[in-house]
Amino acid sequence: MNKHIMFAVAAAASIGVATAAQARDQIRIVGSSTVFPFSTAVAEQFGKSTQFKTPVVESTGSGGGLKLFCAGVGVQHPDVTNASRRIKKSEVDRCARNGVKAITEVKIGYDGIVLANSRKAKPTEITLKQLFLALAKSVPADAEGEKLRDNPYKMWSDIDPSLPKRKIEVLGPPPTSGTRDAFVELAMEGGCKQFSAIKAMRKKDKKRYKAICHGIREDGAFIEAGENDVLIIQKLVANPNAYGIFGFSFLDSNADRIQGTAVDGVAPEFETISSGEYPVSRSMYFYVKQAHIGVIPGIEEYVGEFTAERAWGPDGYLVDKGLIPLSDADRKKINAAAMSGAKLSM
């Protein structure tokens, strides 16, 4: 038997005394499951093309990642966290309280959130307003949104005769998911604030406004299908009447089986998302702990690999993985800022 194992087990088990956290020579990355496919691709390339060890990437969700990231400075805490949304003020404060003062923010690109269905069914077009009416918990009873009622719509065609005559059945991510947060903020709220009375409420009663715009119906029309987007796609293929909500990269790699729904007249395509025309798209980020640079080897080089043209450029390998790149000017600017270690200020 390996002596090392015996020793390690004996040391940890028998005495039960803290084994001092030893120095780490490997970058640790946590965070969003949406950024995970990109972050792991960069980590792998980085490990192959440099003399550093391949970073360890954990998929914890954006919020979970920032929590771990902000827990403190030291080798037991992660060096980088990925996020499919921007860091919040409260999280920056939390970081600062735990001594994580200097953070570098790197925006890496866009991700579109798509509403898709099986190719066996006809392609659909929908507006944000219709999408809100289909999925909200309570919907306006009149054109302005003065009065509200529980969502009565059972069929898509109940909302608008131009929509298909099928039961509303949408598979989507659970509330813990960053994709859900972004969908609610961009699509639901986008349709919600088209009602003038609800829009006016935003200033007066922000809490109520949020409850109306962010509330998803719970009567079975919206089905929480778990974090596994591959599973949602399999269900869509089996059930041509259902729609699913997930990231653009999954639509891209399964384009032979499912099709994206055009939202406000714009189809979810590479070009429309990168130009910002497609309304339901969000930015992705990662955050670097400045205090760890120089302590954990390779962090600067990892940032360099991520922000190199061969990775995040329009012809880079991340684009093959489904990343939608930033504009040329933005990439140049962010790369320069990231490499000089610009600090995040909010």
Place this chain on the structure above:
Amino acid sequence: MTDVAGAMGAGRPDPAGNRPTLDERRLRRRYAAERRFKAYGIVAIGIAMAALAWLLFSIVAQGYQAFVHTHIKLEVFFDAQQLDPSGRNTPEALARGNYGAVYKSALRDRFSDVRKRRDRRALYSLLSQGAEDDLRAMVLSDPSIVGTRKEVWLTASDHVDMLLKGKIDRDRPERERPIKDRHLAWIDSLIADGKVETRFNTRFFSAGASREPELAGIRGAIMGSFFTMMVTLLLSFPVGVGAAVYLEEFAPRNRWTDLIEVNINNLAAVPSIVFGLLGLAVILNFFGVPRSAPLAGGMVLALMTLPTIIIATRAALKAVPPSIREAALGIGASKLQVITHHVLPLALPGILTGTIIGMAQALGETAPLLMIGMVAFIVDIPTDPLSPATVLPVQIYLWSDMPERSFVEKTSAAIMVLLGFLVVMNAIAIYLRRKFERRW
């Protein structure tokens, strides 16, 4: 029993002249009830077997192709300019050669009419990045091929592989498939020349995790599982057997031992994620064991396995007949001698069976590992219980959520490997029981 006997007796016409027809009917009803009862059992077994067969079939049907991968044969010029520009011819210098340029120029030579930059990029995508590793391995094993021309098999990209395995439908409109018309033309020309072949996918068993489906392997996960299981075994077996021997052979029967017994039984029913939370709080935050290390995972799983081992061991000790203990004590053996010379050896098959079943349970566990950072993308193959690692079920979970289509078959293949390990472990348990079991 008496009922049955009575009914049998009543079947015959008896001297009192009772109505035999009615009794015969009753008898038939009894037999029918018995047949129905048997039929329910057969149906239950049938459902269970069908579910199992369906599960196995769907996994095997989806995954068997992952064990082979498409390769493309190309005439490669091992250009010394690219591979060993310094001309030193040492393994270190050769390992750093530009192998990408070599396979790309081989593709350009094969399809010399492809000129535009965009088309060439598309052409290069026929082969995987793994082609570089293939070439590097060839050169390092035989440096004399540098400077020569040779036909070699190179790893194809995952899209080409999916096409040849029939997972991509070439009749779809071009924009709906990752393989475009020009790719199809190139591939068809290669197939016509007999330069495309599926070969055994050795990488699947020798490589660690990867974001490229064709480069991904389960060796990292297997090694991680191995180290984790070693730690689990080394911790839970001695502690579990020790606890069981004390409780069974030495402990007095009182309120305290009853309380301990109840707690052990309850512990066996605690959901495994709870052990993960405990691991995070105690093993990582208090003891400072590094995150993602098999040592931490093994400790958590050992806690989870302990009740199983204790309960199985106590049952095995109880099954040793008291006459053996009494005989040994009667000829003057000490209590320690009775236990170590007689009781433990006789109980060993039961103890080992319990341990192996507990370990098999631990091998399939992911939930407690989530909390201690073992659900992660780790490329480097772990070399010791302190280096970051993941385990087989976690690898399955991570692959099942990857957007690339080829990961579907990788997922099923990894499930087959995990099932293989579980079957082997259970077979060992059965073998040990058969070999050492004694009946009294």
